[in-house]
Amino acid sequence: MIGAILKRDIALLLGGGRRGGAMLPILFFLAVAMLYPFAVGPDAKLLARTGGGVVWVAALLAAILPLDRLIEPDLEAGVFDQLALRGMADEVTCAIRILAHWLSFAVPLMLATPIAAVLLGLSGAQLMTLELGLLAGTPGLAALGVAVAAVTAGLRGGAALAGLLILPLAVPLLIFGAGSLSTGGEGGIALTGAASLVLVALSPFAAGAALRAARE
Amino acid sequence: MNASPPFLRAENLACRRGDRLLFARLSLSVDAGEALHLSGANGIGKSSLIRILAGLLRPFEGSVHKAGAMALLDERPALDTHLPLGRALAFWGRVDGIAPARLDEVAQSVGLGDLLDVPVRFLSTGQRKRAALARAIAQDAPVWLLDEPLNGLDTASVATVEALVADHCAGGGLCLLASHQPVAVPNLARLELSDFAA
Numbered sequence A: 001m002i003g004a005i006l007k008r009d010i011a012l013l014l015g016g017g018r019r020g021g022a023m024l025p026i027l028f029f030l031a032v033a034m035l036y037p038f039a040v041g042p043d044a045k046l047l048a049r050t051g052g053g054v055v056w057v058a059a060l061l062a063a064i065l066p067l068d069r070l071i072e073p074d075l076e077a078g079v080f081d082q083l084a085l086r087g088m089a090d091e092v093t094c095a096i097r098i099l100a101h102w103l104s105f106a107v108p109l110m111l112a113t114p115i116a117a118v119l120l121g122l123s124g125a126q127l128m129t130l131e132l133g134l135l136a137g138t139p140g141l142a143a144l145g146v147a148v149a150a151v152t153a154g155l156r157g158g159a160a161l162a163g164l165l166i167l168p169l170a171v172p173l174l175i176f177g178a179g180s181l182s183t184g185g186e187g188g189i190a191l192t193g194a195a196s197l198v199l200v201a202l203s204p205f206a207a208g209a210a211l212r213a214a215r216e
Numbered sequence B: 001m002n003a004s005p006p007f008l009r010a011e012n013l014a015c016r017r018g019d020r021l022l023f024a025r026l027s028l029s030v031d032a033g034e035a036l037h038l039s040g041a042n043g044i045g046k047s048s049l050i051r052i053l054a055g056l057l058r059p060f061e062g063s064v065h066k067a068g069a070m071a072l073l074d075e076r077p078a079l080d081t082h083l084p085l086g087r088a089l090a091f092w093g094r095v096d097g098i099a100p101a102r103l104d105e106v107a108q109s110v111g112l113g114d115l116l117d118v119p120v121r122f123l124s125t126g127q128r129k130r131a132a133l134a135r136a137i138a139q140d141a142p143v144w145l146l147d148e149p150l151n152g153l154d155t156a157s158v159a160t161v162e163a164l165v166a167d168h169c170a171g172g173g174l175c176l177l178a179s180h181q182p183v184a185v186p187n188l189a190r191l192e193l194s195d196f197a198a
Helices: A002-014 A023-041 A044-062 A072-077 A077-085 A090-120 A123-154 A158-169 A171-183 A186-215 B047-052 B085-096 B102-107 B125-140 B155-170
Strands: B007-018 B020-031 B035-039 B059-066 B072-073 B145-149 B174-178 B190-194
Touching: A002 A090, A002 B085, A023 A044, A023 A090, A044 A077, A044 A090, A044 A123, A044 A158, A044 A171, A044 B190, A072 A077, A077 A090, A090 A123, A090 A186, A090 B145, A123 A158, A123 A171, A123 A186, A123 B155, A158 A171, A171 A186, B007 B102, B007 B174, B020 B035, B020 B059, B020 B174, B035 B047, B047 B059, B047 B072, B047 B145, B047 B174, B085 B102, B102 B125, B102 B174, B125 B145, B125 B155, B145 B155, B155 B174
Parallel strands: B035 B174, B035 B190, B072 B145, B145 B174
Antiparallel strands: B007 B020, B007 B059
């Protein structure tokens, strides 16, 4: 059952149909990386010093773009109720949704990061640190996205509210992730991973509770 | 279906939505082979009672006891609207472990056999209702909870649904059907929800 749900969730978030548009976060991510040198000028040292942080900010914003498709359409369509009726705990449903969100937004984004690195003039070592940081941090962003989308589903202006809610909550990931580039250390990546793990561990419960509250 | 016969019992149920107590002191019992028609005006709590029985809504008071897997049909079809009907049903088939041939058979039984390649969003209201019914039937659950299954259906489709409910009960299943419309099913018991209005 879990495999079927994961496959459907990924298909919904990745491609085709009315709810598709998975390329949008990636295009947005690359557009930011492309525009940033135009904004700050062609100073290679400045770009190399600040580019990693820009990639992190762009990754965070790219993670926000699909928020309105994460929970609300299935809540309105009754999909979560049908799964609950079949004995599937809401927490498990949300954990699957987190995995699907991560696979559909973070993996393509990490694949696109080398292109962004070229545009921003990042070195090979910086790119490696950046990729490791994104690998450690993006699960946390995905978890945060699903939890916030569940809490705001059904609210008027919920998508905008979700965007506002997720930004401050993602600050630790941003600080540790972008910080690992300047210190060049594994400590930053480890802290990013730790913050990410906490979010991945807690978010399914928060999102599951939000789904149950939405039924009342 | 499960080896033990299905049943559905509710004792002393009360339902509160917001500040309104919709009904109270409601008890019911439905056993294998039986069908119960929940009737009552709009807003009296039929859908809430169905959701309480399904375990999706907590009762304000009272308890529910049941045996057997449940299939729920409500106003939300839970089908991916951008997918062709066949693929939208196939997802639930995979979740429920139902063979594709059985899904086709059920789609035929509700008169949608020719529409499996049509995206769900292009189906009419009545066709979507029947598509959702196909999803519920294909689950092969012994307990059917049908919330307004006749809404938007033409006369022939109403007769089809009534025949499907009768067959299900004759085969040892049970059905609880909420509708403000008359329902013609043999040996159908009726529960008027306004009798329990708070």
